[in-house]
Each structure stands twice: as C-alpha cells, then as structure tokens.
Amino acid sequence: MYEFETIAAASDGGARLETRNPADRHSVAGRYLSSDPSRMGDVVGVARAAQRDWAALSDAARLSLLARFLTSLSARAQDIARSITIEQGKPLAEARGEVTKALDESAQMLASAGRPGGAVHATTRAGVTPVTVRRPRGVIAALTPWNFPALSPLRKIVPALAFGNAIILKPSEFSPGAACIIAEVARDVLPEGLLQLVIGGAEIGRELVSVPGVDGITFTGSVATGKAIYRAAADNLAELSLELGGKNAAIIHDVPQMDRCLDQVAGAAFLCSGQRCTAISRVIVRSELAESVIEGLAARARSLVPGDGLQQGTTLGPLISDQHLSRVTGMVALGVRRGARIVTGGAVLTGGACAKGHFYAPTVLRDVTSDNPVAQEEIFGPVISVLTYETLDEAMQLLNGVEFGLTAALFSSDITVIDRFIAGSESGMIHVNHGTTPDSNMPFVGIRNSGVGACSVGPGAAAFYTTEHAVYLGRPQV
Known part of the structure; x- marks a missing residue:
C-alpha cells in the first residue's frame, strides 16, 4: 500500500483519500491526505515566489537540474510502474512502457526547451533591430487523468519547468501514486515550492483553475470537463492548453500484409484496455476486405489474457472503476439496440482472475452504421466498431463524421x-501504415473537440509555456 501526504495545502488533521486496485475492488492501493480547497491561493503564492528565483537562473542551470531530476526518476522507474499497475490496472509491462516513454519524451522536451525560439527579424527602420524573445509564462496549473499516471504529469511538469515556470499539479484522485513518487523525487532535486502537488477530487480541480494568479492551465481529460475549465479560465484570462477526447479511426483500404496491419490496429485498440484518447475505436474497412478484417480482429481480441496486471501473462487489465464499467457496458448495449452485432466479447468478465475487478471482454462490433452511438461517442473501453465502405469518398466522410479530431x-x-488521406483527414495526428502511438519528439495535438491551444509535446509547446515579446534594439544616441 502506498501512503503520501501532499507537499502543500494539506487539510489540518484532514480528510484522507483512498484508492482501490481496479483488479481487486476490495484492495486498498493507497492512502493520501487530501488538499484543502480554501488554500489554493496560498499554493499559488508559494509557486509565484519559487518561480521568480527559478526564472532568474540561466537556461543551462535549469536544464542541468532537470536532467538530474530525470536521472533520479529513472532510478525509481520500477516503483512508479508498480504504482501505475496497482492503481490504474494496466499490465506491469505496459506500465513499464509508459514510464520509459515518459522519460524519453521528457528528455526530448529538455532538448526543445534549450532552443526557446526567439529570432532576429528583418528591419524596416534604419538603426533599429527587431528581435522576438520568449519569457516564462509564470505559474502553471496542471490537471492530469487516471489512464497515464506518469506520462501525463511528466508531459506537463518537464516543459513547464524547463521553460522557467512553476507548476501546481493535480493528478487524478483514482491514480495519484505515480505523481506522488515524482513529487518525492522533486523534493530532493528541485527548489522548494517549484513543483507542488494538490490531491483530491473535482472540488480541488475547480478551485485550482479558478484561483487568481494562475497564468496558464493545462488539462488532459474529457470534453465536458475541458469546457468547464475553459469557462473558469476566462475569468482570470489564463492561457489554456487542453488535450481532450477522441473517436479515432483506422481506414483499411488495400493491405499487402493483413496480419501486420491487424496486429497494429488491435494493439492500438486494446492497449490500456482501450482507455486512451488515442485508441483506435473505429475500423473503416473496404467492403471486400471486411470479413477477413472482422475475423482477424476477433481472433486477436480472444487471444488477450485478462487479469491482475501484476500477474505474469496478463495482457488485458481492468477498467478503472465500477462506474466506468457500467458506462462501457451501457454503450455497447445501446449500440446493439441500434443495429450493431457482437462478433466477440460484449460482456462483463466475472470469473477466475476477473472475479474481484472491473473487467470487460475485448469486443468487436460489426454492422455498425455511422449514426450509431458506438460510432460517434468516445467509449473509452476495449471496443472496436467496424464500419464498411465502397468508395474512398465514403471512407473519408465516415472518418471525419464525428465531433473529434485527435488521431x-x-x-x-x-x-x-x-495523399488524399493526408490532405483530407481532420485530425491533429495522422498516421499512414502504422498504429496511433505518437513519437516522443512529435507534437501531440488535437483539433475540433479534441484539443484547444498549443500542442503539449515538441517545440510547439513553447507557445503555451512562454509568452512572446517584441524587442526593438535602437542604436545609442550620440
């Protein structure tokens, strides 16, 4: 069991938060001292003071400290991965992969932050040199989801600090353990108050995004919560970077190596039990290939081994909670009522290794029409909906006929x-002949209802974590 008290803003004698292992709903995974919503202003004040000193350091000094921070995190990689599995449920191999990717992405972000993007511009007036420079934005509030307990926090912490900001992190109340380990490491390496953790549910999040003094808010999660944060941020004119949902599709048009294709599609669909914003949840296949695609996806779904992520051989973890399990179950049932047919899965798993947890069978649905809710709404579970088409025009209409635009x-x-796909895909991330896992040095960006503001990975992140200033250098008057 993991126990942690928040770095700042803890309630006196206060309320405690417990997390449960989603593979065993009766097992307590961690206990945490919740933060006091009324003290968010104090947290911002501490962050503001720490940020002034941090910004005064040279870029090289900041990046050197952050490199030490990443090295120290690497030494705790196994602890972080185990925490992820116990609280979020994904198999330990997946959790280790998440930590590895998080550290790699962080290292790439340090390299980008070393090139902040200022420039000398063409002059229009004799004796004046125009220059643009970037400065730290200030105090960043970050709210992260439960599905990637290490990757999502580090995706926000590292660029925020690398560009000279302070950051206040609120991890999900379902899986805060990995963020707590990250904060423990920061205590030993980074200046006090620079990275602060607040723990709790929706009330803490509402207070954090509404409190004056926060200069930027970065959030990963649902569209509904993103819209609420957008409204709250407007009162303080805080800058926003929102990573929201997705209803991602793979078009299968003509495939010389079908097995390789389906391996990648199934992997992208069922990794993290489908609880990823980048998961493939729609497969749009040319009619003449449909039967082989459906058969191949169903076989891959049946080959997965559900169970506790700490048990060797497990390849499919549980869903995060009973509430989420009920939602996935209800969505599939609604889809069937609207005409979809279950090829495999479509049921809660209750026996053997699944008896104590929130498990849903990996599911393939066929005969899905574009207006079926399972083809339109984000299910966030191990569910693939198969749609068919005759012409490429029809395929592109199906691809773009949702409110999302992530991948x-x-x-x-x-x-x-x-060429047609690249030009016409209304998505922030576009993949050709491979699944939807993004590289660690490429922008992570969504459009439409999948994202607002600057991307969260790569050089473009500077647009959120810094402010741009125009400087005019005139010759001294003599």
Missing part, C-alpha cells in the same frame, strides 16, 4: 489514396 490511421499502398 487517424490509414493502411494502404496506393500513393493516391495516401
């Missing part, structure tokens, strides 16, 4: 089809 994939060897 999309195409499997084809036809250069004309590939």
